[in-house]
Amino acid sequence: QRQKSQEKEEGKHGPLGDNEMARVSTDKKQVKKTGLVVVKNMKIVGLHCSSEDLHAGKIALIKHGSRLKNCDLYFSRKPCSACLKMIVNGSAFERQVEALPEEMVSWLEPSGLQQVFQAAGVNRISYWPADPEISLLSGASGSEDAKLDAKAVERLKSNSRAHVCVLLQPLVCFMVQFVEETSHKCDFIQKISKTLPDANVDFYSECRQERVKEYEMLFLVSNEELHKQILMTIGLENLCENPYFSNLRQNMKDLILLLATVASSVPNFKHYGFYSGNTEQINEIHNQSLPQEVARHCMVQARLLAYRTEDHKTGVGAVIWAEGKSRNCDGTGAMYFIGCGYNAFPAGSEYADFPNMDDKQKDREIRKFRYIIHAEQNALTFRCQEIKPEEKSMIFVTKCPCDECVPLIKGAGIKQIYAGDVDVGKKKADISYMRFGELEGVSKFTWQLNPSGTCVLEQNEPESRESKYLQGLY
Numbered sequence: 001q002r003q004k005s006q007e008k009e010e011g012k013h014g015p016l017g018d019n020e021m022a023r024v025s026t027d028k029k030q031v032k033k034t035g036l037v038v039v040k041n042m043k044i045v046g047l048h049c050s051s052e053d054l055h056a057g058k059i060a061l062i063k064h065g066s067r068l069k070n071c072d073l074y075f076s077r078k079p080c081s082a083c084l085k086m087i088v089n090g091s092a093f094e095r096q097v098e099a100l101p102e103e104m105v106s107w108l109e110p111s112g113l114q115q116v117f118q119a120a121g122v123n124r125i126s127y128w129p130a131d132p133e134i135s136l137l138s139g140a141s142g143s144e145d146a147k148l149d150a151k152a153v154e155r156l157k158s159n160s161r162a163h164v165c166v167l168l169q170p171l172v173c174f175m176v177q178f179v180e181e182t183s184h185k186c187d188f189i190q191k192i193s194k195t196l197p198d199a200n201v202d203f204y205s206e207c208r209q210e211r212v213k214e215y216e217m218l219f220l221v222s223n224e225e226l227h228k229q230i231l232m233t234i235g236l237e238n239l240c241e242n243p244y245f246s247n248l249r250q251n252m253k254d255l256i257l258l259l260a261t262v263a264s265s266v267p268n269f270k271h272y273g274f275y276s277g278n279t280e281q282i283n284e285i286h287n288q289s290l291p292q293e294v295a296r297h298c299m300v301q302a303r304l305l306a307y308r309t310e311d312h313k314t315g316v317g318a319v320i321w322a323e324g325k326s327r328n329c330d331g332t333g334a335m336y337f338i339g340c341g342y343n344a345f346p347a348g349s350e351y352a353d354f355p356n357m358d359d360k361q362k363d364r365e366i367r368k369f370r371y372i373i374h375a376e377q378n379a380l381t382f383r384c385q386e387i388k389p390e391e392k393s394m395i396f397v398t399k400c401p402c403d404e405c406v407p408l409i410k411g412a413g414i415k416q417i418y419a420g421d422v423d424v425g426k427k428k429a430d431i432s433y434m435r436f437g438e439l440e441g442v443s444k445f446t447w448q449l450n451p452s453g454t455c456v457l458e459q460n461e462p463e464s465r466e467s468k469y470l471q472g473l474y
């Protein structure tokens with residue numbers, strides 16, 4: 001969600017009629033994009049956002065069709081009735097059929113019912129309870145449309161199998177503290193501290209503060225009364241009374257703080273970014289790195305995933321994206337999501353099924369290394385799209401790819417690697433990071449000070465290129 005790109009939106013989103021659109025377009029800045037995560041069997045199968053022409057829910061339908069069945073959807077705002085009706089399509093019918101006697105169901109099935117069964121019919125829809133389209137509330141007819149839409153949403157909700165809810169819980173104890181410490185210790189921040197020892201020691205806190213402000217603007221309705229009005233309009237009047245309201249706001253603020261903290265571990269600081277040391281390489285168009293802000297955004301996704309690790313010492317996250325030949329209908333522009341993962345023991349294993357000690361343990365048999373599946377390995381294994389050899393695919397890893405993963409990434413046909421390189425060249429007893437440095441045929445962009453200096457930075461990243469992506473991705 002980016003204010004820059006919102007200016008293009010001109011009220012094309014939201015449950016408003018055409019006349020209302022015209023009114024909203026005079027107040028461009030208030031329309032924000034909607035983000036959506038599609039999850040199937042605990043696996044992320046889609047990361048989308050609204051585009052100029054389409055809401056996120058509609059994009060999910062175009063992209064996944066009947067594969068949305070039984071998926072869980074996570075929206076950054078409550079979906080409007082136009083999206084919800086398509087998303088729940090199928091589940092109401094399914095419920096009616098479930099209620100029929102068994103013989104009748106089996107009698108119905110061969111007669112084309114199977115097709116109906118495969119309609120969208122998602123499982124659960126959860127959303128962030130702060131509709132950013134504050135403009136819905138200003139002006140009489142805007143309010144009227146918003147209320148009608150909210151009623152339609154409630155009706156669709158109560159007649160479908162899908163569970164529509166606000167999935168917001170208090171964070172577990174010490175979570176913020178833990179995330180703060182691990183973000184501070186992360187490779188990207190460490191590298192800045194090492195290479196710029198005289199950088200303001202507090203640069204990390206400053207970057208974090210900036211992110212907190214930015215995210216509060218994006219995800220929180222600063223005015224409490226307005227927030228209450230929005231909750232009323234979207235059918236959450238039960239959250240408007242205290243202590244529920246203050247608890248809700250506190251939980252929202254905590255989560256925003258958490259997100260901002262993770263994001264500040266890949267900071268927008270001086271001329272740091274993901275760069276290739278190979279200048280010949282960067283001059284070739286197809287090897288060109290993404291605009292820095294887009295690369296940082298994808299790396300933050302990988303950093304978030306690292307918190308799901310099953311390795312209690314070192315969490316690693318990886319995300320794979322690809323760039324198609326042209327823009328698609330998704331708000332992510334030409335880029336589309338391929339897969340993601342984090343380091344963990346083989347899927348389905350229970351706690352303590354496998355050894356979990358590190359290199360310092362003398363007994364090699366009880367070390368974790370032969371059992372842990374690396375973040376990149378999980379991202380490749382559980383990907384939801386094929387990696388097309390003719391397209392630019394890229395992996396974002398929070399740590400340097402190890403010797404086990406480097407040939408896997410190359411073999412899978414991934415064209416670009418964005419990673420931290422703090423461990424490059426290190427050889428430990430059970431894991432080593434020697435091959436990444438020598439890797440050829442895959443472009444490597446590691447976290448460093450722009451090697452070409454500031455002037456070249458500006459030439460390499462003309463406004464048009466950066467904004468082309470930003471309009472798409474955020």
Ligand SMILES: Nc1ccn([C@H]2C[C@H](O)[C@@H](COP(=O)(O)OP(=O)(O)OP(=O)(O)O)O2)c(=O)n1
Nearest residue numbers: 311313314316343358372374375399400401402
């Ligand atoms: N690109 C990478 C690199 C590592 N890992 C995972 C595998 C292990 O779970 C863990 C290993 O990390 P380290 O090499 O940092 O080893 P230690 O956890 O022992 O930490 P230390 O650096 O203190 O030795 O990270 C991963 O998934 N992807």
